[in-house]
Amino acid sequence: IDTLRDTRISKIKQxxxxxxxxxRDIGIKPAGGLKPPKVKESGPKRKAIPPRPEGLTEKVMxxxxxxxRQASMRNTVTNTxxxxxxxxxxxxxxxxxxxxxxxxxxxxxxxIDFGEVSLRTVNTKPLMIVxxxxxxxxxxxxxxxxxxxxxLPLTQVVPPQTMSKVDITFESQKSGTFQRSVVYxxxxxxKQHINVHAxxxxxxxxxxxxxxxxxxxxxxxxxxxxxxxxxxxNTTNGPADFTWRPDKISPxxxxxxxxxxEPHCSLNCEVLYFPSVTSPLDxxxxxxxxxxxxxKLQCRAEFASPSxxxxxxxxxxxxxxxxxxxxxxxxxxxxxxxxAFFQVLNPQPTPFCTVKPESGCIPVGGMVNLELSFFAxxxxxxxxxxxxRVRGGKRQTLRVGxxxxxxxxxxxxxxxxxxxxxxxxxxCHNFNLVNPMASEAEVVYNLNKYRDFKLEIPHRNFADDxxxxxxxxxxxxxxxSAGEKVNVNLIFSPQQxxxxxxxxxxxxxxxxxxxxPIRKISTAVSRTSTFCNDQDYLMSTPCRRVTAxxxxxxxxxxKLELQFTASPFNLRAVTPDPSSVQGFTxxxxxxxxxxxxxxxxxxxxxxxEGVFRFTNEKNVPTLPALIDIGSAxxxxxxxxxxxxxxxxxxxxxxxxxxxxxxxxxxxxTRYPYSALIPLLPVPL
Numbered sequence: 001i002d003t004l005r006d007t008r009i010s011k012i013k014q015x016x017x018x019x020x021x022x023x024r025d026i027g028i029k030p031a032g033g034l035k036p037p038k039v040k041e042s043g044p045k046r047k048a049i050p051p052r053p054e055g056l057t058e059k060v061m062x063x064x065x066x067x068x069r070q071a072s073m074r075n076t077v078t079n080t081x082x083x084x085x086x087x088x089x090x091x092x093x094x095x096x097x098x099x100x101x102x103x104x105x106x107x108x109x110x111x112i113d114f115g116e117v118s119l120r121t122v123n124t125k126p127l128m129i130v131x132x133x134x135x136x137x138x139x140x141x142x143x144x145x146x147x148x149x150x151x152l153p154l155t156q157v158v159p160p161q162t163m164s165k166v167d168i169t170f171e172s173q174k175s176g177t178f179q180r181s182v183v184y185x186x187x188x189x190x191k192q193h194i195n196v197h198a199x200x201x202x203x204x205x206x207x208x209x210x211x212x213x214x215x216x217x218x219x220x221x222x223x224x225x226x227x228x229x230x231x232x233x234n235t236t237n238g239p240a241d242f243t244w245r246p247d248k249i250s251p252x253x254x255x256x257x258x259x260x261x262e263p264h265c266s267l268n269c270e271v272l273y274f275p276s277v278t279s280p281l282d283x284x285x286x287x288x289x290x291x292x293x294x295x296k297l298q299c300r301a302e303f304a305s306p307s308x309x310x311x312x313x314x315x316x317x318x319x320x321x322x323x324x325x326x327x328x329x330x331x332x333x334x335x336x337x338x339x340a341f342f343q344v345l346n347p348q349p350t351p352f353c354t355v356k357p358e359s360g361c362i363p364v365g366g367m368v369n370l371e372l373s374f375f376a377x378x379x380x381x382x383x384x385x386x387x388x389r390v391r392g393g394k395r396q397t398l399r400v401g402x403x404x405x406x407x408x409x410x411x412x413x414x415x416x417x418x419x420x421x422x423x424x425x426x427x428c429h430n431f432n433l434v435n436p437m438a439s440e441a442e443v444v445y446n447l448n449k450y451r452d453f454k455l456e457i458p459h460r461n462f463a464d465d466x467x468x469x470x471x472x473x474x475x476x477x478x479x480x481s482a483g484e485k486v487n488v489n490l491i492f493s494p495q496q497x498x499x500x501x502x503x504x505x506x507x508x509x510x511x512x513x514x515x516x517p518i519r520k521i522s523t524a525v526s527r528t529s530t531f532c533n534d535q536d537y538l539m540s541t542p543c544r545r546v547t548a549x550x551x552x553x554x555x556x557x558x559k560l561e562l563q564f565t566a567s568p569f570n571l572r573a574v575t576p577d578p579s580s581v582q583g584f585t586x587x588x589x590x591x592x593x594x595x596x597x598x599x600x601x602x603x604x605x606x607x608x609e610g611v612f613r614f615t616n617e618k619n620v621p622t623l624p625a626l627i628d629i630g631s632a633x634x635x636x637x638x639x640x641x642x643x644x645x646x647x648x649x650x651x652x653x654x655x656x657x658x659x660x661x662x663x664x665x666x667x668x669t670r671y672p673y674s675a676l677i678p679l680l681p682v683p684l
Contacts, residue, residue: 078162082155084138089157093138093187102190104132107139114170114198118238118263119291122150127166127194131158140185147172148182148196172200203240203292205261206233211298214273222339222361226273226301230254232287234261241290244269244297250283251275252299273301277343277359277391303392307336308362310388310398317402320376321439323509324407329369330398332388334362342396344370345387352376353400355386376404407441407508409480410434411542414516418492418500418548424556426493428456433488433542435480443542446505448474452498452550456489494550506543514541554594554665555637559584564649581619583646586663588637595634598645599662611657615646 020029084090097105107129117123131137137158143149150169158164172178178198185191208231216226234240240261244254251274261267273279281302287295311331320326334340343359354373362368370386383401390396413431421427435441447453455476457469468479480486506513562582588594600607607613613621635643651657 078159078164080153080156080158080162080164082153082157084136084157089136092135093157095135095187096189097133097137097187101133102186105137105186106130106132107184107192107194109194111195111197112168114196116199116201116236117170117172118203118236118240119175119200120171120173121238121263123170123198123237124167125170127168129156129158129164129166131160131162131164134160136160138187140188141166142183142185145180147178147198148180168196170196170198172198175200175202201236203238203289204235205240205242205287205289205292205295206235207231207287207295207297208233210296211300212271214271214299214301216275216304216338218337218364222363225251225275228271230269230271230297231266232261232269233266234263237263239263240292243288243290245286245288247284247286251279252283252285252301254285254297271297271299273299275301275303275339275341275391276361277341277389303341304338305336306334306338306340306362306390306393308332308334308340308342308388308390308393308396310396311367313397314399314401315372317372317374317400319438320374320402320404321437321441321509322376322379322404322406323511324375324440324442326374326376326440328372328374330372330386330400331367331369332362332396333367334364336393337364339363340393341391342368343389343391345389346385349384349386349400350382352378353384370398372400379404379406405437405439407439407511408435408437409441409443409508409513409542410436411544413544415544416490416504416546416548418546420549420551421492421494422551422555423494423496423553425553426491428489428491430487430489431544433478433480433486435482435484438482440479440481442468442509443478443480444507445476445478446474446507447476449505450500450502450546452492452494452500452548453546454491454493456491458487458489490546492548494548496550497552498548498550500546500548500550503545504543506541508542513543516541516544552590554588554590554592555596555663556587556589557584557663558587562647581615581646581648583615583644585642585644586637587642588639591639593636593638594665595636597634597664599664603659603661606657606659609652611649611651612659613648613650615648617644617646619646619648621648 016029081089084093107127109127112125112127114123114125127141129139139156139158141151141154143151143154147170148168150171152167152169154166156164156166168182170178176199178196178200180196181193182196183191183193212228212230214226214228232242241259242261243258246252253272253274255270255272259267279301282298282300285297285299287297309332311333315328315330317326317328332342340362341359342362344355344357347355347358349355352375356371356373357368360368370388372386381401381403383399386398386400388396388398411431411433413429416429416431418427418429433443445455447455451474454474455471455478457478468477470477478486478488503515559582562584564582586596603612615621637643
């Protein structure tokens with residue numbers, strides 16, 4: 001029995017241990033051994049509070065009284081000293097205040113809540129101090145954090161019955177929640193505190209829309225593109241710097257691409273789209289706010305339906321020359337209300353044709369000329385199509401047709417014979433080049449190996465700016481349009497004794513021209529030139545045989561230029577002014593007697609008026625001149641002889657002259673025109 005009893009008691013204790021052995025009860029039974037108090041019918045008696053005497057001076061002011069007194073001094077904030085200065089202020093600022101007196105010193109608000117403030121922005125709120133006492137009060141504020149270190153003033157002496165304030169300034173460099181108790185001391189022995197709350201947020205800009213669709217506007221120039229507006233709003237109390245960042249290179253743009261939005265203000269950004277025939281229709285921009293949020297802007301563009309057509313749906317270029325660049329234009333007109341963007345799908349429809357420009361824009365009511373550049377290398381007929389894609393519109397097709405023909409240039413002179421031309425003299429042969437074909441042609445004479453020969457076109461100039469007729473390193477380029485006839489001079493001016501016998505090197509449209517008919521050899525032409533037969537070559541080639549003989553000089557002239565300067569006040573003096581008389585000596589350096597004369601027929605009027613006169617060795621005018629208006633006067637010189645011819649300049653008015661007198665050889669018919677004696681610029 002005892003054993004069973006002990007077992008039962010141990011089990012009860014074990015169960016109680018498991019029940020109360022917890023972290024809260026730690027093995028102690030709750031309320032173990034405690035007895036509840038006995039409840040009595042009557043409660044404890046309270047002591048009676050004696051009434052306060054009516055004349056007590058330490059009466060505490062009510063809140064209504066404090067509010068009315070504070071309202072009377074609300075608009076009068078007194079400038080205070082930072083520390084006590086007078087003996088009265090020092091004595092009163094050391095007074096230990098009673099609770100009743102502390103009740104009359106109002107410092108508030110007790111909680112200063114700045115709300116949401118932006119990073120690194122300065123925010124200020126006032127802490128009002130009202131002194132209802134009749135003594136000075138010394139207030140000290142203890143700032144122990146970086147966020148409030150700009151608050152001023154931290155110490156001040158508040159005069160009796162006055163109001164002052166402390167500017168609590170808040171600025172934070174970190175985002176988050178700010179809570180801080182600011183302790184202030186009254187008269188160096190009573191401490192109180194106020195609470196300062198703030199929520200520091202990062203800069204944030206709200207975008208008015210996340211997607212914008214740009215459409216064309218009627219009447220806007222095509223260079224302006226499509227445009228739209230997105231509004232940015234700064235919801236914080238600090239400036240927000242932003243940057244627009246595109247996700248890829250695209251024809252979209254946002255202006256301004258970066259900037260600053262002032263606190264609680266808005267800024268309009270213009271979204272632009274510069275369309276082209278291949279530009280993408282969508283793009284995405286990211287708005288990055290410095291140390292702030294980000295936002296996405298989806299941009300999309302829509303094209304209108306333009307109306308474009310060719311001025312002529314079929315273009316006939318006629319007959320094209322071989323191996324010559326030929327250009328024609330085809331008009332593409334916009335008849336719609338919106339700008340049109342086009343692209344040539346086959347910019348090189350054939351190997352010998354190129355179309356430019358390949359793409360572009362046609363303004364409203366405007367027209368763009370497509371330039372077709374042909375360079376044919378084979379004789380053929382052609383017919384092809386040019387396809388143009390119009391963005392947002394229908395595809396347009398232009399059909400081009402024509403043919404290519406070989407060049408044909410005719411020369412009306414069979415041969416060029418320059419027989420017996422003295423060195424220093426010049427002889428010229430005139431001939432005509434004719435293009436009987438329906439296409440233009442370019443003729444190139446290569447005189448690089450024959451420096452004594454040159455070409456001259458009487459009615460054209462081989463100017464550098466004329467790309468159709470020009471000379472380059474003794475290569476003379478002559479352009480002939482369809483059916484044109486050009487008059488050309490071949491000039492032979494030998495510089496030394498020599499003999500020439502050659503065929504003129506001629507290229508027609510970059511092809512070697514066949515030799516003249518007198519040459520009975522096979523024609524040498526380029527691989528790309530095509531003619532019917534050798535007989536056609538002989539009838540149409542401008543290549544001719546040239547024979548020339550350069551002989552020793554017959555006459556020599558010591559001066560080829562005479563320059564005069566004379567005054568009209570000394571025109572008819574008995575003794576001529578030496579500066580108005582000059583001359584030159586002509587010598588016979590040959591082995592035969594030579595007769596010569598000066599040709600003044602072109603300037604007969606000037607010599608008749610007496611502006612220029614020929615004189616002898618003694619400067620005496622001789623009449624008539626060497627060549628009269630109607631008859632010629634020849635002067636003969638034997639080998640080794642020489643003669644002096646003077647020229648007197650007697651102008652009748654203020655003017656200038658520029659004469660060039662040819663020296664002619666006579667009697668010996670085998671001698672052609674010889675050297676020139678130019679009287680170059682004669683300034684007055």
